[in-house]
Every structure is written in structure tokens, then in C-alpha cells.
Amino acid sequence: MAPRTRAQLAEKMAARDVPEDVVVEVLDRFEEVGLVDDRAFADGFVRSRSAGRGRRALVQELRRKGVDDETAEQALEVVDHDSQTDAARDLVRRKLRSTAGLERAVRERRLFGMLARRGFPTDVVLRVVREELDDEA
Incomplete structure (x- = not known):
């Protein structure tokens, strides 16, 4: 049990x-x-x-x-700010693979939504998604 x-x-x-x-x-x-x-x-x-x-x-x-x-x-x-940032970054990197053929705006919306539903702070969500999409490009 x-x-x-x-x-x-x-x-x-x-x-x-x-x-x-x-x-x-x-x-x-x-x-x-x-x-x-x-x-x-x-x-x-x-x-x-x-x-x-x-x-x-x-x-x-x-x-x-x-x-x-x-x-x-x-x-x-x-659970500090850095650990949340690392966790969000890992999730975004995994999701990036499945959204590879989509436009950036669509990818951003999907990634923002995923992280927001999982309870990550807004500043972490915005920063991590934009940084990872920029790094990928």
C-alpha cells in the first residue's frame, strides 16, 4: 500500500x-x-x-x-527557483522534438501551456521556452 x-x-x-x-x-x-x-x-x-x-x-x-x-x-x-527552471527546461527539450515541424508561435503556445498546466511560475515558463527555442534555431 x-x-x-x-x-x-x-x-x-x-x-x-x-x-x-x-x-x-x-x-x-x-x-x-x-x-x-x-x-x-x-x-x-x-x-x-x-x-x-x-x-x-x-x-x-x-x-x-x-x-x-x-x-x-x-x-x-x-523546490527552489533553480530546480524549477531545470525541470521546466528538461520538459521543454523533450517536447521540442515532437513540435519540430510547427511554426514558432504555435510551438511557444504549446510549450507555455504545458508548463503552465504543470504549475511552473510564469517567469520561468517565458524564459525557458524562449531560450530553448532560440538555442534550437
Whole structure:
């Protein structure tokens, strides 16, 4: 079984009609013995997913999984501007091959959209796409 957050486990137990007081007691015990650790979950999640997503997308995914904002921010300390730029550059280089025969404006739109959907900051998106297209030409 993949690691889960406290919120995800609580949601699953509630879906199975487990009484709320039992859910709280079980999850408290799980945290006490180290079976549930939202901080460790967030750290692992960020490490495994940061190569293909920007900081904004990672924050949203962690929130959906029930990780509180403070824990998410602590986990995201490893995702700095340079690492986001490198990840965006790798994605753009891979996508450039599949858009080789298209006009530059079309390629820019597609690359901008891809990176924006993945949560990369606008300044990184604009700079990386333009630099990579210029380098290719």
C-alpha cells in the first residue's frame, strides 16, 4: 500500500461508516507509532514529483491529499527557483522534438501551456521556452 495522509485515511474510514471517535483514536495511535506521518509523506511526495511539476502544482496536490499548508511549505523548501527552471527546461527539450515541424508561435503556445498546466511560475515558463527555442534555431 502506498503511503497515505491522515486526512486520506480518515476519509476512507468515514466512507466505511467507522464512528468518528474510533477514527480519531486509531489515527492518533497510528501517528504515535509512526505509521502515519504527514510530514514524511509530503517530503517523499515532493521528492518524487518535483521533476515534472512546478511548486504551485505540488502545493495543490498536497492540499488535495489533506496536507496542511505549513507542512506543505516545509516540504517544498527543496523546490527552489533553480530546480524549477531545470525541470521546466528538461520538459521543454523533450517536447521540442515532437513540435519540430510547427511554426514558432504555435510551438511557444504549446510549450507555455504545458508548463503552465504543470504549475511552473510564469517567469520561468517565458524564459525557458524562449531560450530553448532560440538555442534550437
